[in-house]
Amino acid sequence: MTPADRINELRRLIRHHDERYYVLNDPEVADVEFDALMKELERLEADHPGLVTDDSPTRRVGGRVAAGFATVEHAEPMLSLDNTYSEEELRAFDDRVRRGLGLDAAGPDAVAYVAELKIDGVSIALTYDRGVLVRGATRGDGSRGEDVTPNIRTIRAIPLRLHEGTPAGRVEVRGEVYLPRRAFERTNSEREAAGEMLFANPRNAAAGTLRNLDPALVAARGLRAWFYQVVPGRLPTHAGTLDDLRGLGLPVEPHWRRCVGVGAVLAFCREWDQQRRSLDFDTDGVVIKVDELANRRLLGATSKFPRWAVAFKFPAEQKTTLLRAIEVNVGRTGAVTPFAVLEPVFIAGSTVSMATLHNADDIARKDIREGDWVLVEKAGDVIPRVVGPVRDRRPPGAQPWVMPSACPRCGAALQRAEGEVVWRCENTSCPAKLQRGLEHFASRAAMNIEGLGESLIAQLIAGRLVTDYADVYALGTGTLATLTSTSLRADGKAIERRFGEKNAAKVVAQIDRSRSNDLWRLIFGLGIRHVGERAAQVLADAFGSMDALGTASVEQLEATPEIGPVLAASMRSWCDEPRNRALLDRLRAAGVRMEVPPEQRAARRVAGPLAGRTYVLTGTLASMTRDEAAAAIERLGGKVAGSVSRKTTAVVAGVDAGAKAEKAGALGVPLLDEAAFLALIASGQ
Numbered sequence: 202m203t204p205a206d207r208i209n210e211l212r213r214l215i216r217h218h219d220e221r222y223y224v225l226n227d228p229e230v231a232d233v234e235f236d237a238l239m240k241e242l243e244r245l246e247a248d249h250p251g252l253v254t255d256d257s258p259t260r261r262v263g264g265r266v267a268a269g270f271a272t273v274e275h276a277e278p279m280l281s282l283d284n285t286y287s288e289e290e291l292r293a294f295d296d297r298v299r300r301g302l303g304l305d306a307a308g309p310d311a312v313a314y315v316a317e318l319k320i321d322g323v324s325i326a327l328t329y330d331r332g333v334l335v336r337g338a339t340r341g342d343g344s345r346g347e348d349v350t351p352n353i354r355t356i357r358a359i360p361l362r363l364h365e366g367t368p369a370g371r372v373e374v375r376g377e378v379y380l381p382r383r384a385f386e387r388t389n390s391e392r393e394a395a396g397e398m399l400f401a402n403p404r405n406a407a408a409g410t411l412r413n414l415d416p417a418l419v420a421a422r423g424l425r426a427w428f429y430q431v432v433p434g435r436l437p438t439h440a441g442t443l444d445d446l447r448g449l450g451l452p453v454e455p456h457w458r459r460c461v462g463v464g465a466v467l468a469f470c471r472e473w474d475q476q477r478r479s480l481d482f483d484t485d486g487v488v489i490k491v492d493e494l495a496n497r498r499l500l501g502a503t504s505k506f507p508r509w510a511v512a513f514k515f516p517a518e519q520k521t522t523l524l525r526a527i528e529v530n531v532g533r534t535g536a537v538t539p540f541a542v543l544e545p546v547f548i549a550g551s552t553v554s555m556a557t558l559h560n561a562d563d564i565a566r567k568d569i570r571e572g573d574w575v576l577v578e579k580a581g582d583v584i585p586r587v588v589g590p591v592r593d594r595r596p597p598g599a600q601p602w603v604m605p606s607a608c609p610r611c612g613a614a615l616q617r618a619e620g621e622v623v624w625r626c627e628n629t630s631c632p633a634k635l636q637r638g639l640e641h642f643a644s645r646a647a648m649n650i651e652g653l654g655e656s657l658i659a660q661l662i663a664g665r666l667v668t669d670y671a672d673v674y675a676l677g678t679g680t681l682a683t684l685t686s687t688s689l690r691a692d693g694k695a696i697e698r699r700f701g702e703k704n705a706a707k708v709v710a711q712i713d714r715s716r717s718n719d720l721w722r723l724i725f726g727l728g729i730r731h732v733g734e735r736a737a738q739v740l741a742d743a744f745g746s747m748d749a750l751g752t753a754s755v756e757q758l759e760a761t762p763e764i765g766p767v768l769a770a771s772m773r774s775w776c777d778e779p780r781n782r783a784l785l786d787r788l789r790a791a792g793v794r795m796e797v798p799p800e801q802r803a804a805r806r807v808a809g810p811l812a813g814r815t816y817v818l819t820g821t822l823a824s825m826t827r828d829e830a831a832a833a834i835e836r837l838g839g840k841v842a843g844s845v846s847r848k849t850t851a852v853v854a855g856v857d858a859g860a861k862a863e864k865a866g867a868l869g870v871p872l873l874d875e876a877a878f879l880a881l882i883a884s885g886q
């Protein structure tokens with residue numbers, strides 16, 4: 202057998218086993234055997250690079266995504282569904298469908314529906330060209346989404362190639378990317394151990410993951426997918442379409458059922474409201490669709506929703522329990538938020554002993570008091586919430602709760618900005634803020650300093666060894682080694698434990714390594730309000746250095762794709778604060794990398810969406826200066842030239858454009874007016 206034959210055979214086998222595992226849920230081989238096939242293929246491809254193709258199973262993870270994701274226009278809009286919350290509302294939906302189809306509302310004719318479990322994930326549209334995956338896009342606002350192909354490719358449940366004998370030409374399939382519950386719990390426990398913010402629910406985790414700029418991270422999270430639509434529809438029924446999708450080799454959630462009449466639909470909903478905990482993914486309801494595509498066409502759509510489908514939401518799970526105390530927590534930004542300490546109670550699959558109380562106003566409005574019996578709800582989120590008190594079980598003498606007027610950690614008077622509901626500790630050296638801030642700074646998602654966790658940080662702050670992030674870089678092995686922690690032995694005797702040379706050396710090495718981190722890790726680690734992991738990546742890619750970012754105007758920040766006015770203003774005001782500028786100077790002096798290395802920048806410029814295109818600017822633009830326009834083009838990888846030639850991609854012509862615009866006309870070079878130019882920058886195309 203030639204290497205080429207063996208490579209083809211291995212790819213076929215791997216695709217087959219992926220399908221057994223992800224689509225049919227019926228694996229034929231153990232993981233080790235599968236891994237052996239994969240290893241053999243990797244080895245053969247390494248020896249014969251000429252035989253590597255894009256749809257090979259070894260090619261799922263590519264390099265980092267440069268310059269953000271491009272915008273994608275959906276040929277057919279991806280509508281969302283109207284929600285129903287009760288059986289009456291579902292019956293009313295059925296009545297509307299029957300009327301729309303000209304059936305007697307009270308008559309015996311029943312409509313055939315397909316009921317599917319509603320997956321709490323992210324809607325996506327995939328395009329296959331002659332059976333090969335060429336594009337994966339998010340739903341976005343329904344008419345425009347993001348091209349997240351590199352990340353979609355990493356999801357092993359999604360075939361890079363459809364079954365042989367699939368339709369010629371292009372096929373678009375739609376479905377939902379989700380994170381199975383176990384993968385979600387694993388992700389959150391890893392984040393918790395690293396002191397990172399937890400994802401509120403699997404949907405947020407899936408959405409955040411799918412838009413991350415690092416496909417290797419996406420691959421590690423373990424996303425899955427289910428599919429439910431082919432666009433345009435090519436079979437007369439929805440039930441047929443679901444079978445068709447599976448036939449193409451795509452995963453379809455297997456519990457769907459064809460239900461004739463609304464009674465059968467209601468039975469399906471009741472059944473799954475009881476059974477949904479047995480699934481390995483979160484479902485928050487049932488999607489009900491008219492089965493016949495011809496009937497769907499008759500029913501049509503409103504501007505927002507199709508008239509032939511509806512979502513039924515399961516009621517949130519609630520329990521009553523005793524509210525033992527209301528305590529407050531001081532966050533990284535100084536926000537002081539109340540939370541409920543509860544008598545432990547089992548809700549929706551886990552024991553709950555704490556719940557959020559949102560804010561002081563909310564507690565007052567609902568009149569929640571310590572000692573009350575309260576209704577607690579878990580509505581798809583990890584953190585349960587207190588719905589309200591059970592008034593007639595209130596113990597005599599229970600007093601209304603009062604928000605503390607001082608920070609529980611440093612004693613500074615709490616303040617509240619005009620129009621805000623959140624009380625804050627504005628003391629810049631509040632140890633609680635420094636503690637949370639440092640935990641975030643050192644966390645794996647940010648500066649990734651392993652070993653610098655909650656308890657070590659607490660000791661460093663208590664010993665006044667650190668008063669800001671830059672102090673971390675002055676820590677030596679000697680200082681850390683002598684730190685001691687006290688713990689109680691089982692017999693009640695206190696024992697002191699030294700941190701020790703070995704641990705100290707490890708942490709110092711980690712701190713040292715973090716000096717040469719990618720710039721976005723620093724930007725994220727600084728904990729600037731509204732600047733998340735992804736925004737930090739976008740800003741680092743766009744500006745290239747802390748200096749450029751620190752001096753960027755709000756307008757320049759806002760001109761960056763995905764950066765909105767709130768984030769831009771927050772970034773600007775953080776940089777204007779002298780204390781923060783001093784912190785940056787101290788970090789720089791400590792040797793922390795403050796820019797994207799030039800070769801990385803150049804590589805990204807080449808890979809930008811305007812790579813290989815040249816623009817000439819002429820005339821005056823109303824929304825930006827010529828320098829800003831040039832910077833925007835360069836950020837997207839394009840070039841700006843001073844004169845027009847046949848090689849010019851287009852001339853951007855503002856008001857009073859002169860000779861250059863005329864020359865463009867003579868050479869047949871396209872002219873872009875300001876609106877077209879802004880659209881070009883916004884779409885990154």
Ligand SMILES: [Zn+2]
Nearest residue numbers: 608611626631
């Ligand atoms: Zn404080």
